[in-house]
Amino acid sequence: MNLKDKIEKLKKEKNFVILAHYYVDASVQEVADFVGDSYFLSKKATQIDAENILLCGVSFMAESAKILNPEKNVYMADDSADCPMAHMIDVDKIEEIKKQYDDVCVVCYVNSTAEIKAHSDVCVTSSNAVRVVKAVKEKRIFFVPDNNLGRYVASKLPEKEFIFHDGFCHVHTSINKEELIKAKNALPHAKVLTHPECRQDIIELSDFVGSTSEIIDYASKSDANAFIICTEIGVFYELGKKNPQKKFYSVGHRQFCPNMKKITADKVLEVLENGAEPIIVDEEIAEKARVSLNRMLELAK
DSSP: OOHEEEEEEHHHTTTTEEEEETSSSSHHHHHOSSSEEEHHHHHHTTTTOOEEEESSSSSHHHHHHHOOOOSEEESOOOOOOOOOOGGGGOOHHHHHHHOOOOTTEEESSSSSSSHHHHTTEEEEOOTTTTHHHHSOOEEEEEEBHHHHHHHHHHHHTTTEEEEEOOOOOOOOTTTHHHHHHHHHHHSSTTTEOOOSOOOOOHHHHHHHEEEEEHHHHHHHOSSEEEEEESSSSGGGHHHHHHHHTTTESSSSTTTTTTTTGGGOOOHHHHHHHHOOOOOOOOHHHHHHHHHHHHHHHOOOO
């Protein structure tokens, strides 16, 4: 029995559903029940009947799944897989801004810890951020932790007043203008599809800006047959699977998240065979964080 068959057999026997992010290794996406971006995984976690969720992604995703499903067991394929950006904001900074402005709405990117979500008014993902921020009643927005995504949202909502934080995704900020220009010159007919965690100078050179799932959707519907992709290279698996006749190119070698790549099919099998420590979120923090996550799901409809 091969690895994939072993995983299929065990997840049925042990009542597991495997959720995987587009950035994990292709071999993991192949064995997952559902593959998607952060918004899709957050929403899908609330629709699952299985008793056990195996999250193939980084820790904030597993925390979110547990917060939204307190009665289920949530496990990570590798509990050391973390997102550096999630730790680039602290509660003290949020409290400082709240004291300074009594009319501020703290908007928290889902790429953050449970504690930060608990101290925020609403969560967002890259696919729903503009929609959710537009829907909140407050005019003044403190957007944490990602500076680039915050500025992208602000460019779409001039009627709002933004306070930005200085967090960033090291993968997306590593994509630089000079390399993109070289890629565009080498591939003049290729469309540039970009994640809004990238810097403004990359966004300005792009044909389309959107979340991982929106990039996949755009490429699939486009008449173009060549694309330069400005996001983590794990997305190439789904792009190629849905569009075998099209060509996809990266900008440079740095489009690689080492934490996402910690997740392997072997580790998925190991958890299914031998078990792992379930994700535990302090109940008081979870209760408050659940409010901001549920508000996101409601406003994003």
